[in-house]
Amino acid sequence: MINKYCYLLFLLFTLVTINSAAQQDVANMKKESELKIAMLQMISRSDTLLNMNIGDEFCRKAKSLNADIALFPEMVNIGYSGVDFKAPHAMQKWKNMGVSRNGEFVKHFQKLAKELEMAIVITYLEKTDGLPKNSASLIDRHGDLIMTYSKVHTVDAFPMESAVTPGNDFYVKELDTKIGNVKVGIMICYDREFPESARVLMLKGAELILTPNACVLDSLRLRQFQVRAWENAVVTAMTNYASHDSLFGRSCVFSAEGTEIMIADNKEGVYIATINMQDTRNTRSNTIWGNGYRRPHRYKELISPNVQEPFKRKNGFGNEFKRLER
Numbered sequence: 516m517i518n519k520y521c522y523l524l525f526l527l528f529t530l531v532t533i534n535s536a537a538q539q540d541v542a543n544m545k546k547e548s549e550l551k552i553a554m555l556q557m558i559s560r561s562d563t564l565l566n567m568n569i570g571d572e573f574c575r576k577a578k579s580l581n582a583d584i585a586l587f588p589e590m591v592n593i594g595y596s597g598v599d600f601k602a603p604h605a606m607q608k609w610k611n612m613g614v615s616r617n618g619e620f621v622k623h624f625q626k627l628a629k630e631l632e633m634a635i636v637i638t639y640l641e642k643t644d645g646l647p648k649n650s651a652s653l654i655d656r657h658g659d660l661i662m663t664y665s666k667v668h669t670v671d672a673f674p675m676e677s678a679v680t681p682g683n684d685f686y687v688k689e690l691d692t693k694i695g696n697v698k699v700g701i702m703i704c705y706d707r708e709f710p711e712s713a714r715v716l717m718l719k720g721a722e723l724i725l726t727p728n729a730c731v732l733d734s735l736r737l738r739q740f741q742v743r744a745w746e747n748a749v750v751t752a753m754t755n756y757a758s759h760d761s762l763f764g765r766s767c768v769f770s771a772e773g774t775e776i777m778i779a780d781n782k783e784g785v786y787i788a789t790i791n792m793q794d795t796r797n798t799r800s801n802t803i804w805g806n807g808y809r810r811p812h813r814y815k816e817l818i819s820p821n822v823q824e825p826f827k828r829k830n831g832f833g834n835e836f837k838r839l840e841r
Contacts, residue, residue, distance in 0.1 A: 551580070551584075552585075552725075553586065553787055554766035555573040556782070557569060557573060559596065559729070563612075563620065566592055567623055570587060571623070574627055574633070576785045577785050585633055585634070587635075587637055587638045589649070589729035590638050591638045597612075609647070610642070613640045615641070616650070620639060624654055625658045629656070633656055647680065651665075656692070661688050662699075664682060665683075666704065667702075668708070671830040676831065678831075685715045685716050698721050701725050708739065722749060724744075724747075728753050728755040728756075732755055732765040741773055744771060746773075746804050747804065747805055748798055749799075750790050750795055751768070752768040753766055754766045757782055757784070764779055765778055765780070765781065768788035820838060
């Protein structure tokens, strides 16, 4: 009887041990698929050098929190601030606020990314031969600039955004990370309010969409961004500016299933969200959303340039908004 009892105890102990080991293996596998994204929720400041130095501090803080990717808010070199376009020489002043893609501001963060071994999405008003662009550059953990995206959906109702050159396309690149390559796309602020932006990125293979932002984030805008994740089966992450206004800040991340991973408060700081890429890929392989059951041959009207009332608009300078010229 004693031997039988000991055998049963041994068997139970063995099963518990095996189960614990299996659970530990699953936990380890999940951890090996995790990426940490840092939302660098800064206060808006109009000084480029100051923003570069503070941005450096925020990146170092992100790295100390084991971040794999650091995401800045929109046009951080000038704190998304502009000029009085009614003032003399305003347009030239505006152009002078831009920095070159190959200039010291961007190069600083390339060097920092390599030093910290952390990917960085740096944003800036990009100097061009004509009107500047509202741009974001994805720098990998080796310091290489692998993609620069310029905002396609400029908010032409406002003079400042009418005074930038819109981007031509949306891009997806493979980002080398500690867990392997991740397919990353970028959209900027107002882009996220058009379903076409995230949809094109999904169609190009994006698993993760990074979104610099600079506006109030009320409940509708947050839910809208959440739906972008759900309807496209992608992870969406957005960094906004901090402010005393409770509707600013609120940097957020949503999973490919549309679940809330993180929504920050309105205070300045570095906010970390952990995403699991294996879970993301499992979702993408089984969901009924994304590109699984679409019928693009029925969507011809979506690419028509025609506009009828009540949607005809003027730009920020009071002229007719001509989308095909933008």
